[in-house]
């Protein structure tokens with residue numbers, strides 16, 4: 296698997312910061328030093344690495360992130376987003392001609408995968424876009440090349456147009472296009488000859504085909520095993536031919552994958568497809584976002600941050616965090632937190648993103664039924680009571696009224712008030728506590744706040760109950 300080693304190393308470095316409630320510039324510097332090394336080892340071009348590291352640092356050091364909730368997780372997301380940006384941000388799809396047929400031409404060095412990918416792409420687009428493709432065999436230097444394309448055509452049940460090896464490629468393409476019109480093929484894919492090195496004769500031939508066929512797509516196949524040399528090949532081809540994209544082949548091999556991360560940034564040629572095996576269905580559209588996720592393998596963290604960003608207003612979150620720390624936290628804030636949690640979906644894993652809770656309460660269990668109960672009880676409080684939790688302390692009359700109004704029994708209301716107070720004071724304490732202190736506290740059996748100690752249950756993680 297390409298990227299395996301890169302992926303492992305990046306994850307190892309990033310896992311160190313995930314879930315962290317606070318990050319310093321030094322932490323980010325240390326992390327980025329390691330990230331830089333991992334990228335260079337994966338054969339990513341040094342210019343690309345340099346720019347990548349600069350961008351990530353700049354964004355990660357931003358006050359907005361350092362001061363936000365779950366800064367560690369947000370840094371992971373910055374890394375993901377920048378990886379994606381390196382690879383072109385958006386998926387780049389093939390473009391068809393309004394006039395039929397659309398013409399695609401594949402070119403590239405010897406053995407890069409042109410002939411195979413003519414078949415793969417034809418079959419892919421027949422399936423996804425209901426195209427009716429015709430393949431043109433324009434590699435006249437090896438008789439075997441034509442046979443290879445014909446065999447692929449037979450396997451896929453796609454017609455191959457060929458005129459042998461005794462005519463010029465321009466003639467073959469001209470006749471092939473006429474044939475496609477006659478047969479109502481709306482997509483023509485031209486297979487061309489490869490060379491060991493780029494030479495003028497090859498380039499001239501390709502230019503001839505371009506002037507005859509006016510291709511809508513000129514796709515360069517690049518063997519991903521080439522590593523950094525790929526950049527030179529693309530640049531040279533692109534000087535002579537207006538490339539519309541490239542196909543990165545053999546990504547299933549033991550390539551380190553660096554080319555995938557360097558091509559777009561250095562050549563501005565988008566990667567449109569990736570070849571992931573010898574079989575004719577082993578072709579994928581290239582999606583920068585999915586590739587970034589595949590490399591990083593930390594979709595969990597990234598999607599938390601995205602969900603949290605979507606459902607929590609950042610200024611509101613900062614205000615909430617300050618209220619918590621200053622002890623002004625009331626039932627309104629609490630209810631707001633619960634609503635955020637609900638909006639975010641899955642509960643337990645998202646606790647760490649709630650402002651003020653940080654990663655410290657990650658291991659607390661709270662089930663969704665509890666939430667509904669709590670919401671009921673708080674909704675039956677008067678606005679004054681919600682704003683000022685003190686009013687409920689030692690006030691049986693108010694609690695009875697709330698119990699009647701919410702349909703929850705008196706003990707439950709009592710429980711909520713008690714736990715709320717405990718939690719509030721514990722959170723205040725914790726906000727000044729380091730992660731180590733907290734671990735020590737949990738290990739020593741003191742437990743986490745608002746936790747009912749039950750022997751043998753939850754392995755010391757505690758249940759968050761009201």
Ligand SMILES: Nc1nc2c(ncn2[C@@H]2O[C@H](COP(=O)(O)OP(=O)(O)OP(=O)(O)O)[C@@H](O)[C@H]2O)c(=O)[nH]1
Pocket residue numbers: 403404405406407408409410411412434440487488489490516544545546547548569570571572573
């Ligand atoms: N593993 C793997 N092998 C591939 C892939 N694409 C092509 N190949 C293999 O690579 C070899 C060369 O592929 P071709 O399609 O013949 O390459 P070409 O560019 O047409 O080669 P020439 O016509 O000789 O220039 C074949 O054995 C293919 O099966 C891929 O994505 N993964």
Ligand SMILES: [Mg+2]
Pocket residue numbers: 409410411434440486487489
């Ligand atoms: Mg070939």
